[in-house]
Amino acid sequence: MVVHRTRNILLLIICLVLISAGTGFAAKVTASAERDRVVDGESFQLDLKVEGGAEGDANLEALEAEFEILGRSQSSQMKFVNGDFSRSFVLSLTLMPRNIGVRQVPSICFGQDCSQPLKITVLPAGSNTGNRGAQDDLLLEVEVEPETVYVQGQILLTVTLLSRIDLLQAGLSEPQVEGVETVVQRLGDDRQTQVMRNGFRYQGIERRYALFPQQSGALRIAPFQFDGQVADGRQRRFDLFPRGGRQVRRHSRPIDVRVDPAPDSAANRSWLPALELELADDWQGKTQEMTVGEPLTRTLSLRATGLPSAQLPQVDFDVPSQFKTYPDQPLRKDFSSDAGIVGSLEQKLALVPTHPGEYELPEIRIDWWDVSSRRWRTVTAASVSVEVRAVAETKPSSSEPVADEPVEFAEKSQVGETGTPQTMKPVTRDPGVWPWLTLLVGLGWLGTLFLLLKARRGNSPVEPSDDDAYVQEKQAYRDLQQVLKNGNPQRIRAALQKYIKTTTTGGENLSLEQFAARAGDPLRHELETLDASLYGKEKPVMDPRRLERAIEQWRTTGARERTRDELPGLYPPK
Template structure:
């Protein structure tokens, strides 16, 4: 047992002890060309887990590519060597002298590296198999004015894989517009695959800025070989102008702003209750859809307005950002008359002439006429003398002199019993006339009492209930209009007057929801059953009150 322990101790002592003792940094090229990728390798002579060098310090002077990690173990004549290496792709945009700083791993530090970057020849990319072109819609923009940055990558070889970085600019937002497109172009007799990307630039501060060009790196296929390639576009200078100090109002810089409207129906004369759709379109060049101000519709007394949801969109046309806002309104005239919709005026800053301009929609006058489909109660003429009131029948009889004379002649020729019957009839007629005049005074007293719209003479709600069961809200509204006209005896604004006479907030809200559902283009659910219940309740209360009133009049 002792011998075994002794052998184990000997083996442990014979095993070499490994510890990181050296950290080195090196580059595969020095000097390098501006716009050319080179490799930075950082190696330590041990296996290191959970640690890696901090390469963020390189971002100040270099374009930093992805970092790869590799480990290696060599055993030669019983001697074991381990190595851990981090490889980083780097590139500089401009020529000059640079210093790659030292790095620290596992308590060790590397030595800094002096790097020389030479200027790239002007014709270095001429007839090259891969190159990048960049362009701007305008070399001068105002603060928050939208510009378009266009990037084109030209490839003459078959692309296996690659990555294209995003252009960058201080104090600005750069956003890619849509997806990249692919096409083919012939350049100096050579066919290229062209990958195009467009970026929206929105500067936030004024001053002179540089847009750093994107960098491409990838692999292409050439004669059964895979080659690593890279390309760098040209940096572009841009001037950002400040907001003029004398400008007032919401800032909207643009080359062109336009307001337009459409009407449906496009008539200047409409009837009460006829819905009108007004669509206002705002178009602006050189701004984003988020910068478009909201267009509001002024309130017009006598016309209800139901706004629809607004739609904002933007697109790129001929290297310019075009944004558009569409807003629709449903207008519902409530009363007849002449209405003037005021002018809509939108201020904006014209970047072409460098001064404030206005986009306008002229005022518009519309005439609202009474509803031609109003329900009028026909007055039927009496068919015979028995339908006339007693005084009118008496007047009619007295005005016919000749028939009375003929009647007298007939009586003189009649028997005595017939004369007695005539005398009795005459007496009864006199009694009837006296009774009629007595009752007429009581009837006039009843007529002097102002009846409410909800009385026993109300039209039936059967048709309204029947339409409600069909679920047709348009037919329900039309029938409700006819009902209101019959109750109020008003041809215009009958529904509003019916609501005023009943004075029920629930009925008012229910009818407003019904009109919004019909003309507002919104997902509004109106309670038709509530409208019927309120009207039935009003009729029931009226029927209970009416006998009491009549009883008091005749007592």
Template structure:
């Protein structure tokens, strides 16, 4: 009975999954139509293309709506298949030669193909003796501005699109400009295809950030449009290329911009934006930690219409009982916002209750014209003493490194991967030479009958070899006091290279390894407990 119910349930689930998959595929299918030109002379031949993102038959296309007002030529159908990264795509393309019979035709009607339907395409039909400005139809320009009201140091996004339906060469794009405005290109150019007004175009899209200077507050200025220039290939009367280029230039609208004054009652760093969010993540949710344990705090600040160079510096005053190591902030673009991520490693150095400060960012809501404050709460933890730590043996705690904040944008790594590989190779050679020396020391100890000093702590050497700063610190805290005292300075330098971006990490790691290998014999070693037993 149970097996029967299980089989029925499994069959129902499989049927549901197949049905949903088929429904998704059905919803994804579409038919798109576009014309080679939408300004047509009577008795002039042009082409309509119908594209279906599925494999269909030639007879599936119904062209009977074209019988009224058009002379229809022979339909050509081509199917193609592609598989990119495991995603398969089918496409069927129909090409239909058409000729308009009279001026009363105003559109190409919608066509049906295998249960799908295209959109109608409006036409501008002119008499045979009238001229058509093909160039005006083949190169279009459009622009937009995200807002025409700015505060000083606030940015808006200007988007310009050049739509081309013919071959264009010698392309140049001039940026917009305006008095009291700072204009900078935003990101890389985008290029894609789109059907616009019943025709297929290649769209070139470029964006700029427009920032109002502080001196412009309380005034008005004008953003003058960007400009596109190029040369369109020309053909003779028979349609053959002449090798000559016809100059073409396009420009868009100019935009008046109102630059508002900074409110007199605003407090804090001036930061105007329509949207700002501040959040954080901790590596642990526990309220109790051990002295010397590392805690990671990751702070994320996202601001709309603001470049990375315009972000505020995050500077949190931590108590002296905590060592702080700042990683370099990383910037990224997400959903139209610039996002800064700052990672901090916090290490308690004293036992007791420690309050890790919160932070706040004052900003001006440019849409609602009011001051707001984004905050992160303070966090209180209890640091328990570590019995094996250097403090228990009277050793001074590791000093906190000064915080450093450096703006880093995600870019091409350049030659750094090559240098990193070179340092890694040198590190492997150093580790090999160290291992060879350790084996030689073991051989000498095995053949020597005299009492020899103990070698440096193997667990610390192993941690150093892993190049994991957390493991290195834990192994160091569990090492004997004389090893901690001898390697403390080298450990400081290594941690500074990892968390504070001071010095070369591989060199600091090699120096720490060499220092650990050179630990001297402790003075007055404690006698063995068995040595005091004398048989009677």
């Protein structure tokens, strides 16, 4: 047992001695390329095999001057055969030529041990290397339309990658524009396509961009670069971890575009170079009917083909002074189409009439430059007629009380069973029965007086008592408080309209603006803030608690009674 353990210790010592001795000998470095002829834009692999003990890492500075290193890997091997020990490792580099022509892989050194240089012939793109015409299997094409454009006009850029081989990985650079400041927008997702080139069918991936130069001058689109990986179909013997494939690279040609300035005629106009421009108005073709104090929204939509929404101007609404206006925030959107980008601008304007009458909103005209015909065009929204009605007054219904009519006493009258006064027939006087007639007349007068009093009590209008009005106002105010807690401006405005009706004599139907003008500050200010939050351009934040405090103050300081006194009563004074 002791002898066996001693033998193992001796073997371990011998191995360590051999390893130490091996490191003292010079290492052998061998460089080999998978092929000596490559096409520009295709990668190849360079293997550096080091046998023995190498001092330090490889110096690759001279190599990187001629070739781009896309990837690297390393494997090692140790052998112990018949008492002989050896070790080696292989450094594998994936290289892409930087220039065409006969290029040289320089001597690569690990410390003092160096490899021999190699010559690599780099052929121009499209050359046949005997490797299945690899360059023709992958094409990168770029097109622009048009090649001459006005400043801020659209340039449609299309990049297409054509392939007859399977791609394991793919990456395409973004557009690089030189010469003038340019806005670049990508149009939608990539498209799949099939095309024929030189009698071969290719699978294509198409990517489109819209370019908008902001200055006139010479514009250049730098070459696009595609980097990908394709299966090379080769695997080394005993390679448990095969490499993914061969790296490939393609470059497109650079493209030059001339950008012309806007014509002199655009000096006093909005400059809108587009393929098409449309203006839509939801008030067209009909007379609008409105009521004083009630808002109504007008919507204008501008849609331009070949122009982004950011370049569309806001439409100026020319509105008579008898209207209050509350513009909404413009809504801008961009869409993609076959013609390029489509920009849209939607504007909403809430109008609140303050006086009844008939009005006309003038037409709206927008000039734009047709890039196809190279001339000015105009889109128009016709004028609109508006009829504004006054606030409808509340009319008494058949169930509501009516004022008393005077009772005629020119003739003696009686009231029948139906309660309707009837004219009494004259009584003939008979001197012979005068005492009886006097008694009868007296009784008739008493009966008539009784019936008149009864009829007057039944037919006289029942005016609402103060208690009933108080209960109605109290209930409406509780409903308003509940809505104020939710904080919805639209529902608050509707609840306020109902509450206002309970605070006016006879349930007068006032608009919110009329009520605010009579109520005074601070309630008037809070009601104006409410309307601005619904229809205003800036849309200030409406504070429900502050509005509730203003209403409570108005209810408790006597302002409510003054508001009621200013309103016309339903029952005329007697």
